[in-house]
Amino acid sequence: MFADEIKLDAGLTLADLVDAPNLVIHPSKILYHVELSHPKHSVGEPGATIPIKFSVLNSGPTVDTYTFTTTDSAGWRIGPLPANVTVNSLRRTELVFNVTLPTTRSAENNISITTTSQGDPNRQAIAQFRVSVKEQAVIAPRSDQLAxxxxVIEDNRALAEEIQTLANALEAVLANQLSQQNALSDETINTFLSQRDKAPTKAEMQSFLTTVSPKPSATQAPTLELMTFKDGPVSQRVTENLGEMIGRLRSLQPSSADGDCPTASIAALESAASYMNPNGQIVLVTAAAPHQDTAPVIAQLREKGLKVHIVITxxxxxxxxxxxxxQNMAEQTGGSLNWLPKGITPAAQLENTLATVAEQALTQAIERMNDQSNTARSTPAGCLLYGVQDEALNNSAFFAIYFGTKSVVMPIGEWCQGCDIEAMDIHPDTDTIYVASGNNTQGHPKGHLYQLDAHTGELVSIGPTGxxxxxxxxFDSEGILWAWAKDAGLVQLDTETGQGTLIVASDAKLEDFSFSLDGTQLYGTVDTELWRYDLATGxxxxxxxxxxxETEAVEVLPDFILPEGFIMLGMHENEALKLHAFDVNSCTMAASHEIAIPYDDTEGLAMPLAACTPQ
Incomplete structure (x- = not known):
């Protein structure tokens, strides 16, 4: 704490008010602070010199002076910055430096500017700029693929900065999409456990899990189109790859600022609407008025249920x-309008608005596809270990584990209330995940076979097993699905209908079984016992x-995860919160291969063969 005098009520000390392991008091001082606002990525023509703007914000309580240090990764010619700049408290100043680009297309440089406070040299802010030379534009004829x-962007040099800002915004959306599923590392889980003197209660664990509830992913990527217009519309790219769309956007070479005003925004919308699936989303970015009547295109958009989100700069x-x-067009189509006049709207507000508009439109496009995917095949498994957790008798949660330098646990979808999923396995050729229910369901059928979508956690009904x-x-190596029916025995299931056929009658209380990788052995658990069936000898x-x-889940894993002769076990009400590795030959636990998970009652485990087999 930095204070000359601290006034406290009688009988109170700082230790009574502040929970800190070590409290140090110093004389009062000014706390200097500096922040930088800057574009993340700038692009220019080969051999051009481009200006790059950034702003310095003094967010401290008094005037301060700043110095600048510039470094870059490629040795390009970079124009000098002022030796120092003085900025009043809570004010900002705009600075510009020039970068001369090489003649090599696609060349890239990472520039770093370190700003240092002279009031307190320990206070610094660092701006990282990525500067690229434009790629050669190649426009292929538009296919009949619907978006x-x-x-839809006005191709105008006056909007060059906005085009790159939009590319940055879409890049942020792409990064956000890649991290939609929340992940828990071993470190996070161990930290959670280390904060307790004893194993967490179910209530504590449930509270922990609610902090990492995942967001569902799309079952299928939407088709994207980038269209530009000036005097007429041009389709730049049609793709299902957002990264490819961003690359094309960055390589745009805006035409001269001279030209028609109004521009062909309405003709571009008509062209876009002609090549779109019903109920799609359009984002229009323009700095000019429309040059024709909007009534016909509004009728066209409404007929196909297309929403238009408009950003006017x-x-x-x-x-x-x-x-x-x-505004009328946005309202008539159920879209949105954002009025962001150039030169008045702060750059940060423009970037944030573009990011929000793009993300919301993409999300709505993805949600529409999800709504239409009920009859589509479930998204297959990746090379991950999948599992299902049982909570409070019949609530089920699905998760996946990634094996890299450390294991990472990723929840899949929301809790399936009352589903009572007791079993799981993955088809050896298609990587489709199948799960089945027990007899404690509530609001869902008993003994039912489902497909599980590996991205969203959605259950797709196959049918009753009988x-x-x-x-x-x-699954055996031939793709035949075997099941154990409690109080009935060994059953063969039809993966198209779910219907089961009893093969061997038995009242054994088998909890789970798994084939060896070579398909010659079948391992199963009964309470605390491990049984083995030799298919060759019987x-x-x-x-x-x-x-x-009591062990309710068993899975044989590839040898890049577990050595041959080991199996992975999931146990009932396991306070250790781990999956346990077990040596079937020595009948001993292998602590070095354990996996920490935020679940205590794993009912089933499965890992795909095809997805984990090098092509």
Whole structure:
């Protein structure tokens, strides 16, 4: 704390008010602070010299002077900055430096500017700029592929900065999409556990899990189109790859600022609408008024259920009338309008608004596709270990584990209330995940077979098995799905209808089973016992009888995760919050291969073969 005098109520000390392991008091001092606002990425023509703007904000309580240090990764010619700049408290100043680009297309440089406070040299802010030389533009003839999301941008040098800002915004959307599923590292889980003197209660664990509830992903990527217009529309790219669309956007070479005003925004919307699926999303970015009547295109958009989200950064002529035209179009199509006049709107607000508009439009396009995917095949598994957790008798949660330098646990979808999913396995050729329910369901059928979408956690009904409770699923190497029906025995399931056929009658209380990788052995668990069935000889033997506690999940994993002869176990009400590795030959636990998970009652485990097999 930095204070000359601290006034406290009688009988109170700072230790009574501040919870800190070490409290140090110093004389009062000024706390200097500096912040930088800057473009993340700038692009120019080969051999051109481009200006790059950034701003310095003094967010401290008094005037301060700043110095600058510039470094770059490619050794390009970079114009000098002032030796120092003085900025009043809570004010900002704009600076510009020039970068001379090489003649090599696609060349890239990372420039770093360090700003240092002279009031307190320990206070610094660092701006990282990525500067690129434009790629050669190649425009292929437009195919007949229909888009779900179309970005329509006025191709005008006056909007060059906005085009790159939009590219930055879409890049942020792409990064956000890649991290939609929340992930828990071993470090996070261990930190959670280390904060307690004993194993967490179910209530504590449930509270922990609610902090990492995932966002569902799309079952299918939307088709995207980038269209530009000046005197007429040009389709720049149609793709399902957002990264490819961003690359094309960055390589745009805006035409001269001279030209028609108004521009062909309405003709561009008509062209875009002609090549879109119903109920799609359009984002229009323009700085000019429309040059024709909007009634026909509004009718076309409404007929196909297309929403138009409009960002206006300027206008020519009567801006109030032009704004009203676009406002009417947005309202008539159920879209949105954002009026962001150039030179008045702060750069940060423009970037944030573009990012928000783009993300919301993309999200709506994705949600429309999800709504239409009920009859589509579920998204197959990736090379991950999948599992299902049981909570409070019949609530089920799905998760996946990535194996890299450390394992990362990723929840999949929302909790399935009352589903009572007891079994899981993955088809060896298609990587489709299948799960089955037990007999404690509520609001869902008992003994039912489903497909599980690997991205969203959505259950797609296959059909009833004809048995009251399915405790285990396992595919053999031929793609035949075997199951264990409680109080019935070994069953073969039809993956098209779910219908089961009893093969071997048995009342054994088998919890789960899994085939060895070579398909010659079948391992199963009964309470704390591990059994093995040899398919060649027909022998059934009790392999081990010393599993630490009731085991409800067993899976044989590839040898890049577990050595041959090891299996992974999931245990009932396991306070250790781990998946346990077990050596089937020595009947011993292998602590070095354990996996920490935020779940205590794993009912099933499965890992795909095809997705984990190098092509």
């Amino acid at each position: 779900d999301f179309t970005l 300027g206008s020519c002529g009567n801006w109030e009338a032009n704004k009203a035209i676009y 048995f009251n409770e399915i405790s285990s699923l396992a 022998d059934v033997v009790k392999q081990c009888d010393n599993l630490p506690q």
